[in-house]
Amino acid sequence: MNTTEVSLRVANVTKRFDDFTAVGDLSFDVCAGRVFGFLGPNGAGKTTTIRMIVGITAPDEGRIELFGQPMTAALQDRIGYLPEERGLYKKMKIADQLRYFAALKDLTGKEADRRIDFWLERMKLAEWKNKKTTDLSKGMSQKIQFVATVLHDPDLLILDEPFSGLDPVNVEFLIEVVAELKARHKTIIFSTHLMETAERLCDDIILINKSRRVIGGTLREVKESFGKNLIALRATGAEWVLEDRALVADVDARADEKILVLAEGADSQVLLKKLVDNGARVTRFEQIEPSLNDIFIEKVGGDNA
Amino acid sequence: MRKFLAVVKHEYRKIVLKWTFLVSTLLLPLIALCFAFVPMLIFSIKGEPTRIAIVDPSGKIAPRIRENLSADKMREKGEKAVKDSLKKLDATTDEKIKMQAQQAEESFILTDYDTAGKSPEDVRRELNRKITDKELDAYIIVPQQIDAETATVNFYSRKAGDFVAKGTLEDAVNAAVYSQRLADAKIDESKVKQLSQRIDFRATSIDERGDEKNLDWVMGVAFVLGLMIYITLAIYGQLIMGAVVEEKETRIAEILFSSARPFELLMGKLVGVGLAGLTQLAIWLVSASAIAVYFVAQMAIAGQEIPIPSITPAMIVYFLIFFLLGFFIYASIFALIGSVVTTVQEGGQFAFPPIMVLLIGFYFSFAVIRDPSSTLSFWVSIAPFMAPITMPVRIVTEMPPFWQIGLAILLNGAAIAGLIWVAARVYRVGMLMYGKRASIPEIWRWIRKS
Known part of the structure; x- marks a missing residue:
């Protein structure tokens, strides 16, 4: 500036x-x-x-x-x-x-x-x-x-x-x-x-x-700076993979897909490979950036709930 | 300064360009005149005639009472009263007396009552029954002996509260007894009257400049003047309050405050509305002068004596000064109220105390009219909050020394400075407080802190 x-x-x-x-x-x-x-x-x-x-x-x-x-x-x-x-x-x-x-x-x-x-x-x-x-x-x-x-x-x-x-x-x-x-x-x-x-x-x-x-x-x-790697996932099978806290910190289940928050230092490629190796059928796997809404809710929501 | 003028222009146009301004300009003088004349009209409306039976065993008093209550006698009495009160008997007063005399005669229906062969108890019983049956409204019992110092005439009435009738009747009975006593003593009544004629003691009030004034006229003008100032101050004060509340209620204040200083806005509002008030007064003054000139001209053509009103240009200047003093006092109070309340209705409740003070000032103007140079008149005509009404009234009634006028201007000017100082502090905080009415401690804090 x-x-x-x-x-x-x-x-x-x-x-x-x-x-x-x-x-x-x-x-x-x-x-x-x-x-x-x-x-x-x-x-x-x-x-x-x-x-x-x-x-x-x-x-x-x-x-x-x-x-x-x-x-x-x-x-x-x-x-x-x-x-x-x-x-x-x-x-x-x-x-x-x-x-x-x-x-x-x-x-x-x-x-x-x-x-x-x-x-x-x-x-x-x-x-x-x-x-x-x-x-x-x-x-x-x-x-x-x-x-x-x-x-x-x-x-x-x-x-x-x-x-x-x-x-x-x-x-x-x-x-x-x-x-x-x-x-x-x-x-x-x-x-x-x-x-x-x-x-x-x-x-x-x-x-x-x-x-x-x-x-x-x-x-x-x-x-x-919000520093979160978000992944939009649409897949069937091998749900247990998402339980792995070393890879996925949080899962937000939406109507037809899941928004995953990658764990600190985790690699999205590793997660995708693991899902596919374990027989999951992946139709969407996209790295997305957080919306302002997400940031707002994350930063403010907890205090004002 | 340019913004201040923009606010002044805005407020002025907002009032003057509305049809309500025209209507109030026409209506207010009419209302003031009604206030002055309606009480007179109400008292002149006559009631039902009172039917009275006269019990007079001697038969000497009753005819005299009857005569005394006749229109002719009443008129004579009225004329004498006017002469005694040292007033000139002009055409209109004469007309008024004639009318009143006629009314007096019509308000009594007298009948004689024959007591032959009845005991006083029987008489009373019979007459009381007539009253209960509504055949009669009252009766008078005249004693046989009227010469005794303790002679008492008894008046029994269903309408005991009718004090006007009672007074007239009492006078008539007294005069009848008086005449009868003179007749009994063989004294010529007309001689007595002639000898006891009061001398003509003519009084004329002289003001500072040595001008003579017609007192009735001055009192009327003073009263209407006081009333007009009272009404105008009350109306313009509430107008200011309404305007302030509107800007607060609609949140326009937020935009205004981001464009100009609150003090500029407040003062612009006061000055703009004040100028609108002055405009209205100017219209009244000009049209009143025009009407006065017209009537004077008419009277001059008719060859009548012209009452010269002693209104001087200085008086008009004083009048305008005191109107402005009053305006700024009450306008700043109403602006303050408007900025702390949330709705006009709420403001209405808070407007009560200042309106009361204004009304007290108006009431004191009666005291001033009665005795403009009394100590009370001095104090109320210099007192802040009241002087704007009482001082102009006093100036019209009797020009006070200049130092008193100056003192009144000074005291009220100081009150304005203080009020505006306070109002400005409350205004700039209050206008941005939405949703709730500010409490007194809160307001006090704003005044102290900011």
Whole structure:
């Protein structure tokens, strides 16, 4: 990673509420033009961290730097934040609310109107411009909220559970828009607990649990460092071979196949040979990498069960 | 600063561009006028006439009572009362007295009762039976001898609570006995009246600048003014609370706080809504002046004497200053409440104490109208929370020394500074707390810590 391209640096940040530590000594960098997955179970400290990044609250300890500068109110205009808990003014016209949210990001006048038209068009909501929130469906308001987030063309986008409440078609649509923003060298922080989506979108991730970092890095690094050799096996016969703890550490039986966790230092070739030698009929034997979901459950599941 | 202005503009437009703003601008003055006039109307509605039997063995008093309760006599009495209270008898008062006299006459039906050959016990028994049978509502027993100092006239009534009727009747009976005594003593009653005529003691209140004022008019204006400030402050306070709760309830606060400083947001909200309030007041002031000018012109054309209202530009400036002081005091309290509750309904319960304080201020304005230079009036018109209502009322009734106005502005300004300081601290934490209402110790901690 090129350090000059770091758009957000969180360094040793701690936030406490009375005796409760919401975020403990958290550090990570987010680079420009990449999608950064900020993952963790509910209550892990994600929202608290995001609130510190967007300048709603200040950290008790540590530093937050945005585009190489310490966080200030002026830098807030370069962030677009879509909170998980979000809403719109109920009795206000869509265009009026968007104009207000733009003005709060210091974007006013004709330029604001031009961009509102552009984004409503892009979101296929142009005909709703002069309608009120109460006339909109949940998915539509969601897309309006997204427009409010990107209207002022922020360099850093923070999307907290952006897909909740959207139908699959709109999820795909939004993913496409996010990809466009990424191509324009925007930095995107994407917070979710949907690991499938995160795995699809993110270049880098950090997983936090109970206020602390659990694992982080590029998606590849994380998967490699997880250090588990997984094998998808579909076979009949010689089941006793899998009982050999020197070869197989764990077996997860799925509907029509088994996911094997190879024992420390075991060779998959040895296992395959042993199965075949003992008369097993193997139809699938594939070395697979762990999914983010597996990592999430492994790292977090035990504590939060 | 630009964001602050964006918030101001947003809040202002949100209120002023709504049809409810137009409706309330039209309705509020009407409501205030109703409050001023409805009690008067209610008292002027007459009840059923009271049927009274007069038991007068002497036969001398009954005709006099009858005469005293006639419309003519009642009117004479009313006119005298007005003259005695040192007021000018103009056309409208005269009309009012005539109407009241007519009403008084119609509210009694008098019958004589023949006592011949009946013992007092029989009389009472028979009359009581008539009352029970609803043939009669009341009766009066006049003693044979009315000259005695201990002479008592007894009044028995089914409607003992009707104090207006009782008062009128008592006056009529007294006057009848008085006239009869004079007649018995062979004294000419008209001579006595002429001799005991009160002199015309004319009082006119003079304010600091030496202007004369019509007292009735001033009291009316002061009352309507106090009421309008009270209603406006209560409405705009609750408007602020509603707006704050909406932003908290819909979680818009999260987006707002990530875009601007909470203090900017809070102040922008207060100033925006405050300006909307000022707009409404300006509309009222301008239309009230227009109406006043129209009426004065009409009266001038009709050649009538014009009551010159002594409202000066300085008064209007003071009025606006005190409205703003009151607005910021109550708006910051309501904003604080809005940021700690979870729903508007919940906020409604918490709005009760500040509304009570406001109402007490409004009640004190009566004391101020009655005696604007009393010690009580001084204290309530400088007291924070109350001065925004009581001081303008006092200024209209009787201009206090400037240092007192200055002191009131200073004290209330200080209260605003303190309240906004507290409200800002509570607001920035409370707005991001979802799901539960903050407890008092929690709020206290936010104020202390942040």
